[in-house]
Amino acid sequence: MYPNGPSYQLTYFTDGDTYKGPYTSGDTYSGVETPDADTLVIHLRQPFADLPFYLSYPLFTPIPKDKDTRERYKDGPLATGPYQFDTLTAGIELTLKKNPYWDADSDAARHQYPDRWDFKWGSELVKNQQQVLNSTGPDASALDYENVDSSLIPQLSGARANQLVKGDSPCTSVLNLDSRKLPIEVRKAVAKAYPADQLYQAEGQNDLVAQPASTIMPPSVPGYRKYPPLPDLSGTGKGDPAAAKAMLAAAGRLGFELSWYYDNTKPIREQLNQIQADALTAAGFTVKPIGVATAEFRRRVHDYYSPVNLGQSPSAWCSDWPAGGSWFPVLFQSHSLLDGQSWGMLSDPELDAEIDEIGKLPAEQRNARWMRLDQQLMARYVVVPRFYNKLAFLVGTNIGGAEGDSTLAMPLLANLFCKT
Incomplete structure (x- = not known):
């Protein structure tokens, strides 16, 4: 949404307002120090009590220099979690497959429940949500994380009430x-x-x-x-x-x-x-x-x-x-x-x-x-x-573990699984 991205580092990190990133300013940055291969030291110019929250951002994921493909990185990022890119059609569809190198013992917060993920964008909202509600065939294992359209609310009674997740x-x-x-x-x-x-x-x-x-x-x-x-x-x-x-x-x-x-x-x-x-x-x-x-x-x-x-x-x-x-x-x-x-x-x-x-x-x-x-x-x-x-999204009848994440206003994707 904002062309310059998050600005917390500009405000709180030492020299954050002058350092323009490694492509422009080079690898030497006084706001960050790496004394060894396993340690990252961040120098602040003022107290930043919420820094642990900020460090949870995906942008803090370490990227080996030889894996940095710059503007092409978004099309195939390095996989450090339970899944990795399989196919990508920009703006239309992304499929993920299991990352065979991921170790569950080292990552208790995430899981590798589904065999694959298939994200699709650009479809008509009400039509898509109706398919999830109907849960016919593969649609039973689908969800739509946009908020439910008001035209579908009258259908959310009986068994279908369980397909609405609120948060x-x-x-x-x-x-x-x-x-x-x-x-x-x-x-x-x-x-x-x-x-x-x-x-x-x-x-x-x-x-x-x-x-x-x-x-x-x-x-x-x-x-x-x-x-x-x-x-x-x-x-x-x-x-x-x-x-x-x-x-x-x-x-x-x-x-x-x-x-x-x-x-x-x-x-x-x-x-x-x-x-x-x-x-x-x-x-x-x-x-x-x-x-x-x-x-x-x-x-x-x-x-x-x-x-x-x-x-x-x-x-x-x-x-x-x-x-x-x-x-x-x-x-x-x-x-x-x-x-x-x-x-x-x-x-x-x-x-x-x-x-x-x-x-x-x-x-x-x-x-x-x-x-x-x-x-x-x-x-x-x-x-x-x-x-x-507020959060109110629809899930197919074969989806388990569905709950809302109030921090991201999204389904808590890490806990989702298919019942069969």
Whole structure:
């Protein structure tokens, strides 16, 4: 999603902001030391309590230099786990076969239950999920890890109810408000007018896959604590255009222009845009939605210097690991603007310092402080929270061991097996 990839190493590793990787900067890097063949030492320029989480990323998998095929590596990575690439048709299908060199005794967290895996992409969602529900022939040993489509929910009764696997997700969806361009009285009026219920329904959300949000961090993150929602930030309601218009009038802001991009190639996106535009127009705003094609939309919403003032990316955030350290330092510090992943487009040295301070606290103190900061940031009205994502996926009748991974919002693939 972000062209520069994860930025934690830029912030926390020694010289991480200047080292450009081995292809550009060579093999000598002061942030990493390898004193022998079995030891990796990482030098930090500031405390990074969540480093063990970050080290679980696949990008930390060691790659022998003679196996590094650079841009071709993604087509045939070195296998260090229970499976290895068999065939790959980019963007369409990937099959995995057992890795004969994998030793189960050295890797208790993973298993080699199925003989092979076959991943397929690009098929029509509802058709695919219906096949999984029907579980005819090979479809009984299939699953679809996209959330279940609302049109199929009426079928999930009786025996088929057991084919639905539910769980939590580490994601929160929001309307991003650019605090550089929108005064707080305008941001509060946007929240007052926001048609949350209408958008939720039009988008096809339901209680299986989403729940209204009133905080930044979702309930799945350890340390989450629900606090009373700030006014008009409950993730629910039809909006109150008349009250929002009165707020604008009192602030001398009637007719304030709001602008955003939307994808005009998808009917559902056009419908959502119209609902939002109608509600904000009724609230006394002048609205300027800018419709663009999908590829252009993705490019423009990442441009924080484009001529819009709300709806920039990211419209949702999923924590990289279950802690506040993968929310607030990423989304709300000044560097977030340069990283292209900012909520509210804040550049506040005092906030930067507070986030750094919390990150240095012992684990038992950090969680409470993150939630206190969560509430403080919501009071600045830099986002309008929409919903927390939830996990609800379908499995065939021959699939066993199916459960959700709330950290990745995915099935826990390592535990899946075929019953027969």
